Amino acid sequence: MLKIRKTKKEDIKKLAEIYERVWNNSKNKENWTNNKVKKLLNFYFYQKTFIGITAIINHKIIGAFFSFIKPWHDGNHLGEGELFINPDYQKQKIGTKLFLQMMKEAKKKRCVVHELISYEKTSKWYKKVGMKETCLKHLSGDINQIIKKIKI
Numbered sequence: 001m002l003k004i005r006k007t008k009k010e011d012i013k014k015l016a017e018i019y020e021r022v023w024n025n026s027k028n029k030e031n032w033t034n035n036k037v038k039k040l041l042n043f044y045f046y047q048k049t050f051i052g053i054t055a056i057i058n059h060k061i062i063g064a065f066f067s068f069i070k071p072w073h074d075g076n077h078l079g080e081g082e083l084f085i086n087p088d089y090q091k092q093k094i095g096t097k098l099f100l101q102m103m104k105e106a107k108k109k110r111c112v113v114h115e116l117i118s119y120e121k122t123s124k125w126y127k128k129v130g131m132k133e134t135c136l137k138h139l140s141g142d143i144n145q146i147i148k149k150i151k152i
Helices: 009-024 034-045 094-108 120-128 143-149
Strands: 002-006 050-057 060-072 075-078 082-085 111-114
Touching: 002 094, 009 034, 009 060, 009 082, 034 050, 034 060, 034 082, 050 094, 060 094, 075 094, 082 094, 094 111
Parallel strands: 075 111
Antiparallel strands: 002 050, 050 060, 060 075, 060 082
């Protein structure tokens, strides 16, 4: 039976193991070490407006959704976050249940919008549940290259 509860500090060790496994084995070829994952998850956890929920089956942590709330001109936004499920438990609608629960938690905290960054494959699911592309584009760049290209 799936249980979803508020994330606790002591969950981070197990969640880091799951996150590392999920993303290092993905087609996106991310390269996470356990230490780097712990830094990321602690970054979220110690945000003043952190909001996090953890999924548990049979007393075993199997995934989580970490995010934060930021004020914006049109009300609170649930910021870009991390949703991840142990691969042994994927394709069982657990991610969907975590996502729905996070939306309910965010609504309780007066959030009106959820912002996220997604890989193309998963963006199809987000569109299916009502998220839309905006006029904003996610950009990323190598700092060294940016510095070289800026002419003053």
